[in-house]
């Protein structure tokens with residue numbers, strides 16, 4: 001549907017979204033768009049010509065009513081100019097569309113894609129037609145919200161019964177929220193079949209362009225919630241000091257290490273990983289070098305300070321939310337068990353765990369390696385989620401996974417350089433780890449696992465596993 005077609009649609013109203021205002025400039029010559037946080041943009045000159053339309057836009061009115069109110073006093077030229085600016089505001093997500101019938105607001109369409117133009121299906125679809133596989137219904141405050149990564153808008157209702165109203169069902173159908181029979185020859189059919197619901201929703205939400213939610217380093221909780229410190233609170237227990245890496249002199253070049261790097265899952269049982277190797281690996285890859293305090297400014301100018309850290313691998317915004325827990329099945333000089341790596345002191349602290357728990361994590365890791373590895377040490381990588389989510393909106397969790405990838409590669413390269421056997425794992429059991437460590441998995445939970453063993457068994461066959 002073209003934007004101009006909305007001139008013929010009485011049930012779709014235009015309304016400026018909460019958080020935005022259209023006001024006349026102080027001297028009254030221009031129409032200014034203002035945000036609650038103090039930003040301003042000049043939209044149109046001759047503000048007085050649009051006064052009546054702006055008032056109606058604040059309450060919500062069909063495009064025809066807005067257009068007519070300007071044309072009646074200022075002529076068609078100004079009505080067209082206003083309509084063009086309105087289109088621009090729609091593209092920027094500043095306008096929402098109440099659906100109104102018999103003077104009653106039944107739902108609100110909140111556009112998410114710049115290209116989205118609201119429309120209504122000709123007829124209300126049959127009541128048996130349910131939501132599409134990618135659509136979901138959720139609460140946001142007191143409002144119910146229907147959304148889908150495949151639809152250019154969200155639909156908001158204040159009570160669930162409104163979803164059955166014919167006008168609302170026409171809007172749901174037109175926006176693509178309802179299931180349709182996808183033709184056999186549709187080229188997107190197989191692509192969509194392979195996307196899981198959660199993955200597509202996450203993908204669409206952590207990238208810009210598919211929603212108008214806050215995104216990036218917005219510091220939404222400044223002055224409401226205290227940020228977590230960069231260093232995790234120490235686990236109780238005795239520290240086991242680890243070996244430091246020797247000073248970086250000579251050795252293989254980065255190019256050589258990159259050439260040699262492979263995932264290795266078959267270890268030489270006569271030369272297991274040693275606590276010395278583990279110390280050197282962790283020192284090179286993951287020690288905490290320094291922590292400093294920096295300022296943060298929230299969306300409404302509130303300010304505070306928070307800590308960022310520096311470690312050998314990169315981390316979005318220096319948040320360094322990742323922790324490492326070596327789960328030791330076989331390591332020279334270290335008792336089997338679960339440990340936390342205290343990255344600031346470069347030491348391990350033992351965490352009480354039963355032998356059966358260690359065995360279960362090792363068995364899981366063996367399974368994840370396609371039964372090729374006989375795990376010596378599994379590095380369980382946890383995230384202290386609020387380190388990232390306190391700062392970022394929409395991209396906080398995505399950044400945690402990216403940071404995990406950065407740590408994986410650093411571990412791969414350092415382990416390769418040391419002649420050890422590294423292998424990332426893609427499937428780990430967060431519930432199991434949370435239970436064993438006694439952690440609330442929403443506060444700190446595993447986001448990855450990494451196998452490390454001693455040197456590879458001489459003559460070990462090429463890994464059979466390239467599918468993991």
Ligand SMILES: Cc1cc2nc3c(=O)[nH]c(=O)nc-3n(C[C@H](O)[C@H](O)[C@H](O)COP(=O)(O)O)c2cc1C
Pocket residue numbers: 261262263264265368369370408423424425426427465466467468
């Ligand atoms: C994110 C990620 C997850 C992985 N998950 C597994 C896994 O669960 N099991 C496994 O044996 N290998 C896993 N690997 C290793 C890959 O299978 C390996 O990198 C790939 O087969 C290419 O081989 P190469 O690392 O020797 O170059 C993973 C690698 C990455 C980067």
